[in-house]
Amino acid sequence: MAKPKEKAATTTSKRARGGVRDIRITDVAALAQVSPITVSRALNNPEVVAPETLRRVQQMVQQLGYVPNRLAGSLSSSKSRLIAAIVPTIAHSLFSTSIQAFSDAMSRAGYQVLLGLSGYGEADELRVLDAALSRRPEGVLLVGVARTAPLRARLLSLQLPTVETWDDTDLQVDMLVGFSHYDVGVAVAQHFVERGRKRPAIVSAKDARARARHDGFVHAMARHGITDVAAASVTPPSSVALGREKLAEILDSRRDIDCVFCGSDLLALGVLGEARDHGIRVPDDLSVCGFGDLEFAAEMWPALTSVRVDGKRIGTAAAECLIARLKGARVESNVDVGFSIVARDTA
Structure with missing residues (x-):
């Protein structure tokens, strides 16, 4: 009987040293005084939850340190709540402005943006896309358009909501937000x-x-x-x-x-x-x-x-297109944001 006692003591000791109890969605719901389904909606579709309820749920999530099990959710519902964004670089402030606006809008809708940096090599875009696809995203954003046949074929085969940005093309994969x-x-x-x-x-x-x-x-x-x-x-x-x-x-x-x-x-x-x-x-x-x-x-x-060029508008419009498509709504497939020449002293 000595060995079982030693094992029990070891387990207790590990918990005393800081082992964390698994926080469940029901714990958050109990403290927030809402149902578990309301907590789920607050995490996945915050726009459908009343502001005061949303604030209370977010407060309890923060207080408890609750982390949703996205993998379990995706296995049961085939929804990852992830959007893959393939970007050549974030060093250019125009692109970073677009990505920030896009990410903010997607976050408000309950999605997270998975960023992949492809550089300017066309072959690298396909490699980065394949890496992102392993996370089972629900949609894809491209900064630029799919110019190579292999990349276009891969995107078309996915049948995922896809928005190309910052460019124009007669061979768009799905939705396009850009200019000529x-x-x-x-x-x-x-x-x-x-x-x-x-x-x-x-x-x-x-x-x-x-x-x-x-x-x-x-x-x-x-x-x-x-x-x-x-x-x-x-x-x-x-x-x-x-x-x-x-x-x-x-x-x-x-x-x-x-x-x-x-x-x-x-x-x-x-x-x-x-x-x-x-x-x-x-x-x-x-x-x-x-x-x-x-x-x-x-x-x-x-x-x-x-x-x-209004980079923020591009990012916001791209997010609106994806969100609408993910909800099953019909979406304008080509949004031209235009450009303007700002004449100053040098010309």
């Missing part, structure tokens, strides 16, 4: 031409969205009879240093350029610095336009002309 990068390039070219600029240059990244802006810019210039466009490309992500480096390369062979379209505001900042070091006056000798309209664009001197 090609049209951005066209609009910037028109902006320069209207200001009498005839010797353009472009400094942009090599990813698909930047290439679309490049093509729109070059084609629009050609329609105005301007076919000699100096171009320099960078490997993403963009930086101030790369902007300096690429303008220096262009000036080595084309000192006569009178406008530069930059694929990001960071590149534009570098271009402005390099132009200053070469004694080039902005905007008298050289007009400069960026992309993104980051916070510093309006505060610097000279203030930077840039293309503004």
Whole structure:
């Protein structure tokens, strides 16, 4: 009989040293003075719970340290409450603004966002997506569109609510919230031409969205009879240093350029610095336009002309589309958020 007593004593000792009792949903319900189903709704569909009840449940969850068993829930209901978001980078504040707005909206609806960083390699997107799919998400968000056949085929085969963002395409997988990068390039070219600029240059990244802006810019210039466009490309992500480096390369062979379209505001900042070091006056000798309209664009001197895209609206609209689809509602499949050129001192 001695051995069983020793075993019991060991078990008691472990509990005394801090073993945590399994907190159940019924414990939360009892303290919050609601039913277990109300606790479940508060955790999974907070928008359907009365505000005071929701506050009480959340308070008890925090007080008890209750952690829902999402795995058990997914096994019984086939619902993971997860959304997979595949993003090239969060270093770009435009993308981070979108993802924050998207995550906030999904959280309010009772979903959690699983973030996967794919970089700018198209093959990596499929690898990251496959890793996210192992968690059985209920929906997918892409920053960008599925340009490769394997990625499109994988997304189509999933039959999951999917929203592509920050771009446009004629081959969308499901829902699309974005704008035309090609049209951005066209609009910037028109902006320069209207200001009498005839010797353009472009400094942009090599990813698909930047290439679309490049093509729109070059084609629009050609329609105005301007076919000699100096171009320099960078490997993403963009930086101030790369902007300096690429303008220096262009000036080595084309000192006569009178406008530069930059694929990001960071590149534009570098271009402005390099132009200053070469004694080039902005905007008298050289007009400069960026992309993104980051916070510093309006505060610097000279203030930077840039293309503004509402990243927060993209994230919110993407979440609204997914939430509606997950509830079984019909959803507008293509939302064009547009863009605008914010004209300031540099152009």
